[in-house]
Amino acid sequence: MNIMLELYGLIAIGATALAITRTIPVHGLLYLVVSLLALACMFEQLGAPFAAMLEIIVYAGAIMVLFVFVVMMINLGQPDQLREKGWFAGGAWIGPSVISILLMGLLVYGLNHNTMAVGTVGAVIGPKAVGLTLYGPYILTVELSSFLLLAGLVSAYHIGRRIGGNS
Amino acid sequence: MTAADPNGALIVAVILFSLGALGVLVRRNLLFMLMSTEIMLNAACLAFIAAGSRWHMADGQVMFMMVVAFAAAESAVGLAIILRMHAAGRSTLDADTGNRLGG
Amino acid sequence: MPIPATVWGVSLVASLLPLVILCPLAVSIILMLTGGKLPARATTLLVGAGMGLCALFAVVSAYSFLSGPDSLGSLHVVLWNWMNVGSFNAQIALTLDRLSLVMMLVVSCVGFLILVYACAYMYDDENIARFFTYMTLFVASMLLLVLASDLLGVFIGWEGVGLCSYLLIGFWYGEQANAIAARKAFVVTRVGDALFLLGMLLMATAVGSLDIPTLLAVGPHAAPRTLTLGMFLLLGGAMAKSAQVPLQTWLPDAMAGPTPVSALIHAATMVTAGVYLLARLHGLFILTPLAMLACAIVGFVTILLAAGSALVQTDIKRILAYSTMSQLGYMYLALGCGAWHAAMFHLVTHAFFKALLFMAAGSIILRVHHEQDIFKMGGLRKDMPWVFAAFLAGSAALAGLPLITAGYFSKELILGSAYDLSPIFWAGALFGAFLTSIYIFRCVFIVFWGDHRTHAHGKSGLAMALPMAILSVLAIGGGWMEMPDAIAHVHIFSNLLAPVLGALPEEHNTSLLILGSLVPIAGVTIAWTLWRPKGEAPVAAESPAIATLRADWGFDTLYDWVFVRPFMVLAHLNRRDFIDRFYDLIAALTQGSGQAVAKLQSGQVRRYAGWIAAGTVAALCLAV
Secondary structure (H helix, E strand, O other), X not given: OHHHHHHHHHHHHHHHHXXXXXXXXXXXXXXXXXXXXXXHHHXXXXXXXXXXXXXXXXXXXXXXXXXXXXXXXXXXXHHHHHHHHHHHOHHHHHHHHHHHHHHHXXXXXXXXXXXXXXXXXXXXXXXXXXXXXXXOOOHHHHHHHHHHHHHHHXXXXXXXXXXXXXX | OXXXXXXXXXXXXXXXXXXXXXXXXXXXXXXXXXXXXXXXXXXXXXHHHHHHHHHOOOHHHHHHHHHHHHHHHHHHHHHHHHHXXXXXXXXXXXXXXXXXXXX | OOOOHHHHHHHHHHHHHHHHHHHHHHHHHHHHHHOOOOOHHHHHHHHHHHHHHHHHHHHHHHHHHHHOOOOOOOEEEEEEEEEEEOOEEEEEEEEEOHHHHHHHHHHHHHHHHHHHHHHHHOOOOOOHHHHHHHHHHHHHHHHHHHHEOEHHHHHHHHHHHHHHHHHHHOOOOOOHHHHHHHHHHHHHHHHHHHHHHHHHHHHHHHHOOOEHHHHHHHHHHOOHHHHHHHHHHHHHHHHHHOOOOOOOOHHHHHHHOOHHHHHHHHHHOHHHHHHHHHHHOHHHHOOOHHHHHXXXXXXXXXXXHHHHHHOOOOEHHHHHHHHHXXXXXXXHHHHHOXXXXXXXXXXXXXXXXXXXXXXXXXXXXXXXXOXXXXXXXXXXXXXXXXXXXXXXXXXXXXXXXXXXXXXXXXHHHHHHHHHHHOHHHHHHHHHHHHHHHHHHHHHHHHHHOOOOOOOOOXXXXXXXXXXXXXXXXXXXXXXXXXXXXXXXOOEHHHHHHHHHHOOOOOOOOHHHHHHHHHHHHHHHHHHHHHHOOEXXXXXXXXXXXXXXXXXXXXXXXXXXXXXXXXHHHHHHHOOOOHHHHHHHHXXXXXXXXXXXXXXXXXXXHHHHHHHHHHHHHHHHHHHO
């Protein structure tokens, strides 16, 4: 089982690395979907099947489709691809890489020094348990996230509405 | 069925988070920056799930759902802004040209 | 329940005393707040009413106080507690004793007359409201100075009158000379103010209190050297206010202000503040013979130097300014001799006749088109007989013509006590009186006799004539309050002050009195032979020596070389201001860091994200 988890992890990392380095948005999106699916598998391995299903349905399904729609609507072409390549040139990678590697190093270092007890293996947490917790102690958070979604809906509609004469 | 050891999952989460951060910092295309943000959110989700699995508590998954709701709202607004910018004539989606604050 | 009359009187005084100060202050504040929007008529009415009330309250409280029981040595009215630091306690409190009563009457009544005069004098000036704002503020400050029972309160008044003096000398600031004169007066008197403050602080540390009764009671137990130093410092402060040598140079230039200002501030009240202060502290002053000797010498030197300068001036107001200095010298001489009565008596009579002289001079100046050179006047006796009469009365009092003038009696009192100290002082003061009668009658003969050299116009109105008439009567008759035994046994003034200043010392030699009476007459005679009308127009004598005399014995030039020029050189060297460098550095650092940080605010989202990530890294560094 552990082997499977690490395998999925490697797939997720590789797909993500490819996703952020593509010059064509649709390619990037596809790799991202792969990464998300790998993550969903990891969730399943970690004993969270409900989260895994949600990850596939909502994330890889709905949100990524949203991205694809937008990419289709703004219709980037060949010149954009060349420009994207140009943006990768030179030292553009140096600073961000240093920061990211530092960040990663620190987090890994922190993990190694505050490890959770290794080898503890818990049982699967099913949808029922999640539902009980969600609508029990977290009911207020559910309400708040409904506010958030509503606000997101309204503002997305407002921003994205067709502009009048003076666009 | 028993769950796997979460420590490896945490390492993966850290690596994914760093990759996401790298993507945000290095890409100039707004679309890719938004995608990188999603990656970082996912890394956080993974950490939540791993921790929930370790302590055998449903709270990790609850948090995952909150993050998903947040990601949905965030990407909806972010994509709407991208569309709007595109409609206003900024066809390149270059984040570095967005420093004028006007329309 | 019926209240005993005396208690009623005392409580009346206690409630009226703050009002004496508040009346002019209120007028000043009203004029300040209306900012010159009031018409001139309303302004003058307001000033007249306020000052009239002030004088009325002063007279009523003086009357009630004097008709109260004799045991009532002084009346203490505590308004509020100012500060209470450890064992040190300062109050805002007023004290009315017989000394401050005399001074209060002089300030409020003479002040009232001068302000009534000023209402007419300044009526056509467009800044009349500003003028009276300063004038009434001055009267309030002066009354505070007089009535305060605490040296700190005195200091507030002291600074207030200094400020008003500065503002009023520079009242017509449109001309640069006036502004420069104002600045000079301010700077020179500031030297004295600093000395006064130092003396006050020394007293506070030595005695532990600045309350004047406490000072007088506890002060004698302080270390003699501290006491002497403290009195020297206070004397220095008083000298600068009273324009005594070597801090006298500001007074002649102060004549740049309007003439009522000269009458009120630079003749009758402010310049005598130092004399009053020393008389208030006479209980301490008498314990420091060294300071008293210095005071006498300063007075003596000032009498002669100022009289010498007055002899050759051509500007009528400068003649009066030098004569003021010289007369103040008499008061300092009297203080140095320990003759407090004489000093105070001369203060009062001087306030009468010098205010009168300035008012008369102001009337003349107003009617001859602001001409101040006496050699361009002449023959004004026929044009303005009443002004002439008033000026003559004032001149006679200043010269001290025997028996018929107030100046005679007060000056005799001083001469007698100077003789007790040393015949040298007496002889010098007598010579000073001789010069006085010469220079003032030189002025009278040149201005009022001879041919017309200028045309006088208009008439002096009632508001100007009435105060002059009242002061003329006082200048002539004010001296009959106090006469030597050889003439008549009248001692109203010294009896009035006896509870505060002690009894009048021994009677003087009659031969001195006769000599003192003859000298002014001789002076007038000499003036008549020198400057009587001789057909041709008189001209001012010219020679290098006279030029030096006219320029105040070269004090201005001396100070220019000793103080002003070195200071200017230093200021020039330090024109970049070393200390400011430090603050400039701070400013530059702030500006530089501000610009550096402003660069971060580029508006580029990726940079912001980079900073966020870097911050996260730093925070994690601390956390793990």
